[in-house]
Amino acid sequence: xxxxxxxIAVRAARAAGNVILRYMNRIDGLNVVEKQRMDFASEVDRLxxxxxxxxxxxxxxxxxxxxxxxxxxxxxxxxxxxxxxxxTHNYLRGIPHxxxxxxxxxxxxxxxxxxxxxxxxxxYTASKGDGAYLNDRRIRVSKRExxxxxxxxxxxxxxxxxxxxxxxxxxxxxxxxxxxxxxxxSAALDLAYTAAGxxxxxxxxxLKPWDMAAGVxxxxxxxxxxxxxxxxxxxxxxxxxxxxNLPVAKAMTETIGxxxxxxxxxx
Numbered sequence: 302x303x304x305x306x307x308x309i310a311v312r313a314a315r316a317a318g319n320v321i322l323r324y325m326n327r328i329d330g331l332n333v334v335e336k337q338r339m340d341f342a343s344e345v346d347r348l349x350x351x352x353x354x355x356x357x358x359x360x361x362x363x364x365x366x367x368x369x370x371x372x373x374x375x376x377x378x379x380x381x382x383x384x385x386x387x388x389t390h391n392y393l394r395g396i397p398h399x400x401x402x403x404x405x406x407x408x409x410x411x412x413x414x415x416x417x418x419x420x421x422x423x424x425y426t427a428s429k430g431d432g433a434y435l436n437d438r439r440i441r442v443s444k445r446e447x448x449x450x451x452x453x454x455x456x457x458x459x460x461x462x463x464x465x466x467x468x469x470x471x472x473x474x475x476x477x478x479x480x481x482x483x484x485x486x487s488a489a490l491d492l493a494y495t496a497a498g499x500x501x502x503x504x505x506x507x508l509k510p511w512d513m514a515a516g517v518x519x520x521x522x523x524x525x526x527x528x529x530x531x532x533x534x535x536x537x538x539x540x541x542x543x544x545x546n547l548p549v550a551k552a553m554t555e556t557i558g559x560x561x562x563x564x565x566x567x568x
Contacts, residue, residue, distance in 0.1 A: 313356035317349035318419030349385035384511035388487035402489035404514035414515030433522035442525040442546035443498040448478035451501040454491040492516025496523035502545025
């Protein structure tokens with residue numbers, strides 16, 4: 302049964318997706334700003350987020366909102382966490398891999414999540430306790446029993462280059478056992494693909510809540526697990542995330558933990 306909050310989030314994600322697609326052929330004329338070193342945003346990010354906020358505020362005026370572009374709006378135990386265009390770097394270069402991510406978080410725990418790929422019209426949805434779905438079809442994490450033969454996704458964060466040596470060591474150790482590692486440029490889609498069994502696991506450093514809130518709920522509701530580099534379950538305050546099916550997530554946590562610096566293992 303579709304929950305009302307999911308219906309609203311889907312409507313908001315599709316509205317944002319329409320904005321994103323509308324500007325695809327006008328990328329060269331977009332106004333782009335560098336928020337931080339190597340961290341860019343365009344007017345499409347802001348316009349897409351405005352569409353999402355409009356839909357959410359209309360349905361839930363008392364809920365708080367945390368958007369990548371607009372920051373925090375209001376205070377409430379229930380907070381909508383929004384990434385209007387996850388994969389902005391891909392989008393601005395014409396690489397067809399990006400998504401819209403929307404989650405409702407209650408006291409730090411994601412309870413509803415939507416990840417929408419407007420190019421492929423793939424809609425991933427999850428409600429706490431109700432499972433995860435791709436275009437209304439139930440999805441499950443892969444059945445991989447360990448790192449042997451596993452396909453792992455990751456990202457190299459623009460704001461966390463100080464940890465590059467440690468991440469390269471982790472990547473090297475994982476690649477020694479896994480089939481391959483992918484870096485596609487959209488954390489939300491990486492997590493959605495992990496929930497759907499396309500990837501067996503995912504890890505990244507320095508994620509923000511809007512990068513992962515919807516995606517980790519998808520993984521959990523698809524039968525997987527998520528947590529930080531030290532193996533603590535839940536949405537990591539550090540932003541250092543591991544997600545995957547149960548045996549792969551466990552093996553990744555052990556391997557990454559052996560190569561992480563002490564600072565990366567803190568809560």
